[in-house]
Amino acid sequence: MPWTFTDDVGTFLDAAGASLAVRPAENTLVLTVTATLRHSGPHAYGDGTPVLGWWRGADGEVAGTLVRTPPYVPVLGTVAPEALGPLVRAFPLTGVNADRATAQALAAHWPGHRVDAEHRLYQLGELVPPSPAPGGRPRTATSADRALLVDRLRAFCEETGQPGDRAGRVADERIAQGGLTLWEDDGVAVSMAGVSRELAGTVRVATVHTPPEHRSRGYAAAVTAQVSRVAREGGARQVLLFTDLADPTSNGVYRRIGYEPVCDRLVVTAEPK
Numbered sequence: 110m111p112w113t114f115t116d117d118v119g120t121f122l123d124a125a126g127a128s129l130a131v132r133p134a135e136n137t138l139v140l141t142v143t144a145t146l147r148h149s150g151p152h153a154y155g156d157g158t159p160v161l162g163w164w165r166g167a168d169g170e171v172a173g174t175l176v177r178t179p180p181y182v183p184v185l186g187t188v189a190p191e192a193l194g195p196l197v198r199a200f201p202l203t204g205v206n207a208d209r210a211t212a213q214a215l216a217a218h219w220p221g222h223r224v225d226a227e228h229r230l231y232q233l234g235e236l237v238p239p240s241p242a243p244g245g246r247p248r249t250a251t252s253a254d255r256a257l258l259v260d261r262l263r264a265f266c267e268e269t270g271q272p273g274d275r276a277g278r279v280a281d282e283r284i285a286q287g288g289l290t291l292w293e294d295d296g297v298a299v300s301m302a303g304v305s306r307e308l309a310g311t312v313r314v315a316t317v318h319t320p321p322e323h324r325s326r327g328y329a330a331a332v333t334a335q336v337s338r339v340a341r342e343g344g345a346r347q348v349l350l351f352t353d354l355a356d357p358t359s360n361g362v363y364r365r366i367g368y369e370p371v372c373d374r375l376v377v378t379a380e381p382k
Contacts, residue, residue, distance in 0.1 A: 112173070112192070112199045114162040118146040121161035121176075128163075128171035132187050133309035134232055134347055134371055135208070139186040140308040142176045149278070154178035162200065164192040175200070182206055182376065190214070204378035212375035221380030226270075226353065228376075229360065231368035233341065233348035238334050239366060243327035245294030247335040249287050250301070255280055258289060261301055265318040269353065279303075279316075289316075290339075292332040300328035302336045310346035317350075317359075329359075334366045 115121055122143060129136040143161070145153045157179025164173035166189060173192035177183040182204035188196070188211055196202070197218050204225075205215050216222040250258055258280040266273035283289040283303050292300040300319040304312050314336055319329045333350075340348045350368060352360045 110165050110167065110192075110195070112162050112164045112175075112195055114160055114200070116151065116158050116160060118143050118151070118159070118161060121163065122147070125163040125171045125174050129174060129186060130309040133311045134230065134349055136174070136186040137230070137308075137311060137313055137349055138184045138206070138374075139174050139176050140311070141305055141313065142178060142184060144306060144308055146178070149282070153278075154275070155180055160200075162196075164188070164195065166191070182378065185211055202379070204376070206374060206376045209373045209375055212377045216377045216379075219379040222377050223380060224375055225378055226376040227355065228351045228374045229354050230371040230374065231350050231352065231363055232371050233337050234367050234369045236334060236338055236341070237365065237367045238338075239327050239330040241327070243292075243294065243331050245292055245299065245328070245331075247290050247292050247332060250284060250289040250291050252284055254289075254291065254298070255284065257298060258284070258301070261298075261318050261320075262316060264320070265316050268318075290332055290336050292328050292335070294323075294328070297323075299323040299326075300332045302329075302332040304336050304340055307340075307343070307345055312340040312343075312345040312348050314340070314348065314350040330362050330366055333363065337366070 129140055146159060151159055160177040162175040163171050166172040173188035174186035175183050185205060185207040193214055205212055259276045262276035262279055263273040289301060289303045291298045302314055303316040304314055314333060317329055317333055337348050352363060
């Protein structure tokens with residue numbers, strides 16, 4: 110069966126939205142990207158035109174999804190192995206963000222490639238608040254915090270190798286939905302954590318950042334536990350987050366407060382010929 114592609118997020122979700130919701134954790138990136146495109150328009154991630162694709166198996170059910178928002182490499186949701194050959198023939202892939210097995214299978218088609226990042230997706234099990242708890246308390250960020258939040262979001266992007274040009278837009282969107290929490294100690298904002306909108310029963314924790322001078326005091330664990338608890342109490346069936354596997358410290362922090370591994374994802378880029 111061939112892949113179908115469109116630049117219209119509504120058309121894509123009409124075709125593939127139900128299949129994404131069946132496995133929302135594994136499809137969390139596609140769900141988040143498409144929600145952002147629907148909310149903020151086709152150029153939410155850059156000037157290029159997005160491409161969204163889906164593949165149907167012999168039974169007619171959607172069994173593969175792709176979203177590309179230039180300049181980023183395509184993001185794949187869950188994809189049946191038999192859909193990969195048709196994808197390679199139908200789409201000019203030069204890189205991919207996909208689960209480990211899918212990324213490795215696609216990279217085998219490229220004479221040379223490099224792994225740019227390895228991420229692990231976690232899901233909250235039983236929440237375990239950090240003990241001993243650090244000093245301070247959480248509060249929801251407001252528009253009065255915008256300048257601070259933009260600075261912190263840019264610092265987060267710089268440390269994680271992401272472009273920081275969307276920091277202002279992200280801050281505004283998260284403030285509007287009450288999606289950024291600051292941990293304050295003695296009147297100083299020492300850590301922050303954000304959460305996505307609820308999509309298909311899931312909420313994803315993101316942009317957890319503590320400035321270097323405030324690290325190793327338990328603030329990141331505390332603010333992450335706080336937003337995780339609020340998300341779960343707000344009705345989210347699954348609370349998720351990603352970590353960089355190159356950072357053992359953050360992986361250890363999240364495991365200690367109750368997060369359990371779901372799967373790994375690779376960002377793989379084909380080497381220029």
